[in-house]
Amino acid sequence: MKTQDLTSLLKAMFHQSKEMIIFVDRHGEIVYMNEEAQTTLDERDYDRNQFVNICGHCLGVGNNDSYDCSNCFLLSREKLTFQVYMRTQSGEKAAYVANFQQIDHENNISVFTLNPLSELMKQQEFEHQKLLTQRIIQAQENERKRISRDLHDGVTQELLNLLIEMRLFKYTLDREELDEKIKNSEDTLSYLLDYVRNISVELRPASLDDLGIEAALKTHFKWTEKQYGILVDFDTNLKSQRYQPEIETVVYRVIQEAVFNAAKYSESDEVSVKLQEVLSFNAVHIHFEIKDEGNGFIMEDDPKGSGLGLFGMQERISSVNGTLNINSEPGVGTKVEGFIPVEESIV
């Protein structure tokens, strides 16, 4: 076992490790640091021959880009696996997973080791992205399937019907019988027209582009009531104001999704939708609220469906710098609330 000297192994480890190893005293003065730390950390401002303080390199402890010194590791004897932000040679900040342990109690020397977090996060991010892409592709495929089925089962079949009906016209000699048949075909045609119109409105309502959010939502709610039997109580102070098209789309789609969720999961007979232009902090905002008094759900639980709906709402809202709040409690109901800053409404 003891074929090599521990000291030489430790030295080799210290010098060659891809992990930053820094020895500091109790004031944070750097006693030693390894090559990795020297090449990584920003040293431009310091005289290399002098002891320098770790605080010159460290930005603070924290996570998710918020960090400060309130939780400084220097104040503790031992602090394991925490996240710390350091300034690197290129002047950028980087996140590390750090360990801080006092190893020499007499001289108050501690060892501070740092592992880059970005690699780990990149991998996680990548995996997450992959999963998300898969789900989005799946959702897209499902949507296509639905449209294709709608076209095939509805439109194609009825058209074929019509074709056969009309072929029979020429064999019908009796005038009255022919009239009857023509009337039938007429009915089929107007039914088809209705059907196609429904498909196209479902995909994207023309009224959203032509008449604005209020008109489009009203039409949509009427459809929701007929389709799912849920009463939508719509209250708005938007008359026929128009906003930038991307904002109108976001508002329409997010409200649509929230109402759909209420219809699908709340088991309530009614959902209320409020849509208002408000003045807050001296800026114009669109504020909306979708509320039901139905089942509700536990916020931390796994989503009942794919979870893509909620994710999509968040994504859409943040694309126009808005905020979205979802609140739900079992037995009480669910409230979805959104704020979107808008320029003065465009006429």
Added chain:
Amino acid sequence: MNQSIRNTLHSLKEKYEFEIIALTDTTNSRGNFTFKWKYVFGSENQRWKRMELRKGAGLPGLVLKTGKSLVIQDVHKIYDEEGLLSYPILYFEKVKSFVAMPIWSDDEVVVGVLVLGNRQPSQISELKYEALKTDVEETLRIEILKEMMAI
């Protein structure tokens, strides 16, 4: 609301042991492509009252289009949750097994769609279905036709 149709529906529901029974409107006249649920007993909510049914869509739409009965013992074997949403009456009433059948007039027009459902999967034997079908033809169908004549 026709009292004798109500009574007939109630007794069918009891006799064949279903938790919910639903019958659509009979007015499927020209130029009007939507119809509604007219009688629903055993429902847990009021949604069916507002639902509008279209000829090609939903469960009644399917029955109307094919003119055939549908007997399903476990809906989850056939539809997933999303697919079930295309049949709102099944989704919102949590129906897991059901019989759906068209009711024909004498001149071969469907005058209504009848749905009998349970909230858990259940065996619906051919024997039971046949008995039900005969019963519906002899009682409910007659009542519906009577009502139509009266109008």
